[in-house]
Structure formats: structure tokens, C-alpha cells
Amino acid sequence: MNTKVSQPSPTTNLLEVKDLRVYYETPGGDILAVDSIDFELKEGETLGLVGESGCGKSTAAMGILQLVQPPGRIVSGEVRLQGKDLLTLSEGKMRQLRWSKLALIPQGAMNSLNPTMRIYRQIQDVILTHQTTGSDKLSADQIKNRILELLRMVGLPERIYQMYPHELSGGMKQRVCIAMAIALNPSLIIADESTSALDVVVQRVVAQTILRVKQMLGVSMIIIGHDMGLMAQIVDRIAVMYAGKIVEIAAVRDIFNNPSHPYTQLLIESIPSLKEQKPLKVTEGLTHDPRHPPPGCIFQLRCPIVTDQCRSIAPKAHLIRVEQSVACHAYENTDVARTV
Amino acid sequence: MTGKLDDRITFLGRKLGVFLLTVWTSATLIFIIPRLAPGDPIAAMIARMSQQSGYVENADKIIEGWRERFGLNDPPSIQYVRYLGNLFHFDLGYSMASFPATVSVMIGRALPWTVGLSLVSILATFLIGNFVGALLAWQKTPRWIKLCIPPTMIFTSIPGMLAAVALLYIFSFQLHRWLGLSAPLFPLRGAYGRGLEPGVSWPFILSVIHHGILPVTSIVLVRFGYWALGMRGMMITVEGEDYMHLARAKGLRPFYILYHYMIRNAILPQITGLALSLGTMVGGQVLVEIIFSYPGMGTLIYTAVRNQDFPVIQGATFIIIVGTATAVLLIDLLYPLIDPRISHQGK
Numbered sequence A: 001m002n003t004k005v006s007q008p009s010p011t012t013n014l015l016e017v018k019d020l021r022v023y024y025e026t027p028g029g030d031i032l033a034v035d036s037i038d039f040e041l042k043e044g045e046t047l048g049l050v051g052e053s054g055c056g057k058s059t060a061a062m063g064i065l066q067l068v069q070p071p072g073r074i075v076s077g078e079v080r081l082q083g084k085d086l087l088t089l090s091e092g093k094m095r096q097l098r099w100s101k102l103a104l105i106p107q108g109a110m111n112s113l114n115p116t117m118r119i120y121r122q123i124q125d126v127i128l129t130h131q132t133t134g135s136d137k138l139s140a141d142q143i144k145n146r147i148l149e150l151l152r153m154v155g156l157p158e159r160i161y162q163m164y165p166h167e168l169s170g171g172m173k174q175r176v177c178i179a180m181a182i183a184l185n186p187s188l189i190i191a192d193e194s195t196s197a198l199d200v201v202v203q204r205v206v207a208q209t210i211l212r213v214k215q216m217l218g219v220s221m222i223i224i225g226h227d228m229g230l231m232a233q234i235v236d237r238i239a240v241m242y243a244g245k246i247v248e249i250a251a252v253r254d255i256f257n258n259p260s261h262p263y264t265q266l267l268i269e270s271i272p273s274l275k276e277q278k279p280l281k282v283t284e285g286l287t288h289d290p291r292h293p294p295p296g297c298i299f300q301l302r303c304p305i306v307t308d309q310c311r312s313i314a315p316k317a318h319l320i321r322v323e324q325s326v327a328c329h330a331y332e333n334t335d336v337a338r339t340v
Numbered sequence B: 001m002t003g004k005l006d007d008r009i010t011f012l013g014r015k016l017g018v019f020l021l022t023v024w025t026s027a028t029l030i031f032i033i034p035r036l037a038p039g040d041p042i043a044a045m046i047a048r049m050s051q052q053s054g055y056v057e058n059a060d061k062i063i064e065g066w067r068e069r070f071g072l073n074d075p076p077s078i079q080y081v082r083y084l085g086n087l088f089h090f091d092l093g094y095s096m097a098s099f100p101a102t103v104s105v106m107i108g109r110a111l112p113w114t115v116g117l118s119l120v121s122i123l124a125t126f127l128i129g130n131f132v133g134a135l136l137a138w139q140k141t142p143r144w145i146k147l148c149i150p151p152t153m154i155f156t157s158i159p160g161m162l163a164a165v166a167l168l169y170i171f172s173f174q175l176h177r178w179l180g181l182s183a184p185l186f187p188l189r190g191a192y193g194r195g196l197e198p199g200v201s202w203p204f205i206l207s208v209i210h211h212g213i214l215p216v217t218s219i220v221l222v223r224f225g226y227w228a229l230g231m232r233g234m235m236i237t238v239e240g241e242d243y244m245h246l247a248r249a250k251g252l253r254p255f256y257i258l259y260h261y262m263i264r265n266a267i268l269p270q271i272t273g274l275a276l277s278l279g280t281m282v283g284g285q286v287l288v289e290i291i292f293s294y295p296g297m298g299t300l301i302y303t304a305v306r307n308q309d310f311p312v313i314q315g316a317t318f319i320i321i322v323g324t325a326t327a328v329l330l331i332d333l334l335y336p337l338i339d340p341r342i343s344h345q346g347k
Ligand SMILES: Nc1ncnc2c1ncn2[C@@H]1O[C@H](COP(=O)(O)OP(=O)(O)OP(=O)(O)O)[C@@H](O)[C@H]1O
Pocket: A024, A025, A026, A031, A033, A051, A052, A053, A054, A055, A056, A057, A058, A059, A060, A070, A071, A072, A193, A290
């Protein structure tokens, strides 16, 4: 790593996550929902976080946003946003950072709007709270215009302004959430599975909205989901999670053309295809108890190429090509030099 | 926008219809039930009078005269129509126990005291209970507050009457003696000081407040716990909602979230409960009124029952039902203002 460069270049890291662990306390022992993940996100980049249900994607997002709720807790790690470690910030400092730097498009967008507040009030409150006192205070008219502008940006009609959430369709609520997320021009937006609860057509439309907003604002994003096809269209890199760990992280085309971790291969194979009719590959096999992961590799119970080594030693991440890293013993000897 | 207006008028019409139906049904029941009972109210009254005075002269004539006077000789249908007509004018007949006084005048005198006492105590209970419940559930409430509140809830498990008697004993009988004062801290009985002329004057108002403190406190003490526990449960439910998650992510101020996101949503079911307890406004505080000799509906009914004063019992029952129905109607009309999901258009 070059430490002499002090000028932030276009490819500086906006976000660096190191050794982040988030556990949920349960009577039977801690659930290792996120167990030491590392990754970084460049300025303007979009990262997809995929993996099957329960692998810890949302928990990882909450860890980054410092919003882990009991019984969950952050056990260790660093979350550096523009160099500042969020874990060491005071609650008040963190509150100021929220939304102005770090916005969220939540997983349950259907129920993420306050049922007793009109749409405009819910966008307005976030603008008002984060307005620093002084000259840049907006007038009531300016705020109204800003909210209308935001609604237009996500393709919503102006009449939404005065409505209550229950008067909107699911797709509309989703777009309100997108409008809300971009209200303060944040540096990073985390979109949690923002499309899974909607029907396929709406899913695409919402994905397009996200894509358009991203292009308009150049904001960095982390998009969480399990629809690989959808991901391929909107993200630059994909991180594949399995049982609380990132098993592979690479550029989209490498994930699709050259999936390397056995789990990634499984994921890519199970994408349904129109051209050829192949039997649907069910991700069968034993899964372990998330409270007591086996020693060695977490994927060993389902891995088709498991070896004795996998049962005792946890694999390290191997950089098998520029920007493709895989946590699997099979790639032990394919490490490329880390320096570029 | 006329469509919306039409919808509102339909909604209003339907609610008013239900209201009138309730009142009419109860009026009819009040008419029928005494007539189904065996025996003749007039004869029973004469019997009671003769019991008290030993002998009633011309009992038959008196009975006949009274039957004529109360219209009991007419066919039931005519009686019924006349009864409804009278009710419509709030003409509830004469009291039997304090004869020349009309029932409506007696109720008119008692009703304001009861409504005042109930309204103040129900609202105070609601506000205090929900505030306490919200504090119990809020994550940011200081620990010592959370520890101090639960013990106060033991009052919830004692009967209201007992709390009233205990308060009366402590604050009106004993405390001033222990403190070496000459007069009780709070008055023993009544709604205002003797010799005061009811009206809009400071001495009168202060005296009413002074007399009201113990009755109100006894009601609040016993009931606020229910609200608090209900509110606490609702707050915990709200805490887990997706919109709370987003609210925290938005970096809103904690008090803003507490009020606009948590309490605002958690209070909705509580308001239904408030509506129900406002329904008991006219008839709910009978025991407390009796203990404090408060000159309201409770005391009125109590005395009427003891004297078997049927017109008063019937009239008071009727007014209680009308009061309850009115409270429910008002809440129905106001609820859409509080919960936007329930609109006037919906069913
Ligand atoms: N409040 C909680 N208490 C206990 N365990 C929890 C809690 N929330 C999540 N978990 C556990 O943590 C693990 C990760 O959950 P998480 O919600 O992060 O998964 P996810 O990848 O977002 O799944 P999905 O795709 O279904 O949204 C799961 O095993 C889950 O059972």
C-alpha cells in the first residue's frame, strides 16, 4: 500500500470495514451473524452483498450503520467512513453523521414509513434535524420545493406529498424511501434487499430508479439482495456472504465468468436460465448451527470439494487475480502479488 | 371534492343512526322491564307508605287516582308513545321519594358534578398512565426512573373503594392531627364548601378544586397502572416496527422519535380504551361518589335505589345510556383525526 499519497484521488476508499463481528446473544449461545468481515468501498462505487437468507447481510449493514439492536452487539472491528472510525464516535456525533453521510433504504420498505405521518413530514424531518444552524437554513418554501424535487427524481407524482403511507402502493413506498435516502446527498447509501417484497415488474422499476439516482448523484452504494440477475445490472463488485463471512469478493464480470469459491459457483449455477432447461440446483446439504460453527471452513458441510484441511483450518482470503479474493483452501497457491 | 363531502355525510348519518338506535332500544327496554315485573308499582308504593305510617286512608282511591295520573290505565301502546314523547322533551316524570321534584331537575343538578369529576379523573388517569408507560418502555429513560415506577403500581391491585377510604382516613381524619393542625388538609365530604353560592367566583372554584382532589386522586391511583401497562406493551411493539429502525437510521433526535414515532403510534389503541372509559363517564364513579358524599349521579342513584324511587332510577339509567352512546359517537367521529388509516370513507 502506498502511504505517501495524501491527496484523496478518485479511487480512495470511502468505507473500510475491518474484522467486523456482530453477534446475537441467545440462551443457547451467541449467534455469529457477522463473523469477521473485511472489505472496502471506493468513492462512487457500488457493491452488491449477496448470500442466502440468514447469512448476515442485514446484520452487516446494521453493523456499518451502528444500528445493531439488542440482543445483537458489535463484538469487534473497525468501520472507517472517510477515515473516521464510526465505532469510536460518541452517540451525538454519530447521530449527526447519520443520513447526512450514511443513508439507508430499508429492507421492509412496506412498513418503513411512519403510518401516522404524512409523506412530506417524514422527508422534512430528516432535512430539519440535519440542518446546521446558521446561513444554510432553508425556508419553508425551499424545503417544500426540495421535497417535490426529490419526489420527481424518483418518478413519483406531486400529489404523494400530502398523502399518508397507507394510501401508497408498495412500489411507491419503496420510491419514497429512495427519495428520502437521497434527500441530504449522503456519501453512502445502503439499500437492503429493497426489492424482494415486490412483484417482478415493480422490482425492475425500482432497481432502475436506484440505478438512475446513482448515476445522477454518483453516490457510493452497498446493495443487499439475493437476486444475482438484478445485481449484475446495477453493481460494480459483488461480495458473496456465507454464514457470517465473506467468501468471495470480485468485480461483477469475474463473479459471473469465473466464480471461484464453491459457494459462489453454486449460486451462479442456480440462476434460472431461459435458454437451456437445466434441473434446478437445490442448495442441498447440511448447514451448521450458527451458534457453533465447525472448526475450519464454514462451508465444509456443503462443499463438493471439501478436504481434510478444510475441517481443521479456516481458509484465508486469497487474491487470485486483481480484485478477486476468495476464502478457500483450493486457491492457496494462486495468490497474486498484492501490490498493483 | 363533493364526493368526499358526500362520503362524510354518509358516515355521519350512519353513526347518528346507530346512536339513535341505541338510545331508542334502551328507552324501550326501560319502558318494558318494569312492566314485566310482577306487581304494581303504585300498589307497592302504597304498601310501603302503609308500612311506614301504619295505615293509609282511601288506599284504593289513591291508587286509582295515581294510576290515572301516571296514565297507567291507557293501553300500553298509547303509554309507550307518550313515554317516548316525554323522553324526547327530557320529561322524565316525578320523583316518588321527593315527590314534587321532577326527575330531570334532580338529574340536572347531579349530572354536572359527575361529568366534571369523571372527566378530570379519566383524563388525568389517561395522561399519567400513558406517560408512565411510555417512560417504562423507552430505551433512553434513566434507570432510576424505571426502578421507581413499578412500586407505585401496587395501588392498581387494591379496590378503588379502599383507596378512597384510605385517602379519606389519612388526609381528612389523621394527618392534620399528627401535624398538629386544627383543620383537616382536605374536606371530608361534598363538592364545595358549605355556605358558598355556586357560581363563577374564585372562592367557589377553589373550594371545588379543594374538594375534588381526594376523589380524583383515589380514581387516578387505582387506574393509572392499567394504562401504564397497556402503553408499555404497545411501546415495545412499536419499538420493533420497521419504521422505528428507519427513524433511528435517520439520526432524528431521541425526543422527536419518542413523540412522533413511538408515542404517536402506540397511543392509538389506548385511545379506543379511552373512548370506552369515557363511556362510563356518567355512571362509573358511583362508589367513589358515595364515599365522598359527592352530589353526583352515583349518589343520586344510590339514594334512589335505597328509596325504591323507580322514576329516578329509570331516568338516571336512561341518561347514563345516552351519555355513553354520546361519548362513543364523539369518539367515532374524532378517531379519524388521530389515525389517518381510519377515514370517514371506509367502513
Ligand atoms: N434479533 C435477533 N436475535 C437473534 N438472532 C438474530 C436476530 N436477528 C438476526 N439473527 C440471526 O442472525 C443471522 C443473520 O441474520 P440477518 O437478518 O442479518 O440475515 P440476512 O442475510 O439479512 O437474511 P435475509 O436475506 O433473510 O434478510 C441469522 O441466523 C438470524 O437468525
